[in-house]
Amino acid sequence: MKVTLVPSAVAADGSAPASIQHLTSYLVDESVVIDAGCVGFLDDPEKQANVRRAFLSHTHLDHIASLPILVENAYRAHRPGITIYGSAYVISCLKSNIFNWDVWPDFFALSTAETPFLRFETLEPGRSVAVDGLLVTPIEVNHVVPTFGFVIEDENSAIVVSSDTGPTEAIWERARSTKNLKAVFLEATFPAEMHRLADLSKHLTTATFAREVEKIDRSVRVIAVHIKARFHEQVVTELEALRLANIEIGRFGIPYCF
């Protein structure tokens, strides 16, 4: 399984993806994306056209900002557009707040059997979806809006993308019983001193990150992501101070192979 954290910022000299992250998208192999925060801003529209399926964890802007652009770039005449997978809450929110003609054309209404700009499928917690050689299982996590983390498996490996979450349980229970689990992508949004804001917004600090890592209870790679850009340096310093052998800071634009 090949997983790329899609870059959402470039280095000051423009030469390479920056290590900071503003938006979230994981490209899994070529055709599946988890969250559409920035995949629709990839410079190559052909690469976007290869994306056939977008799984959305939740409705926050940093996870859907580029979805309208992706839907347009992924559409080609004479073949169906992409399929969006999300909870009933996510699908309803996209219809009312994004694809509503005001913000973007209503591609849901424009999609007919003959010319589907997009299709959508409603995800249920715990119900796996088989797509393009992958099994994707949504699991509810603990965020301020209904949010899914995902367990993604192919025949050799499995990964967990836990999305935005405060302290949570169900996804770790699932992770502990997942065969061939190779890596967990876990948010580390705030430095430890910002625990009040983290609690209010249901995110992790570096301190609660460490407690979630203990719950995983398996020696797998834990890749820290979703670090607030403004606090990147501080969060990285605090994560390094945890001295946990299996913790890595997320890198962007270079595929992970599991």
Ligand SMILES: [Zn+2]
């Ligand atoms: Zn969020």
Ligand SMILES: [Zn+2]
């Ligand atoms: Zn987020």
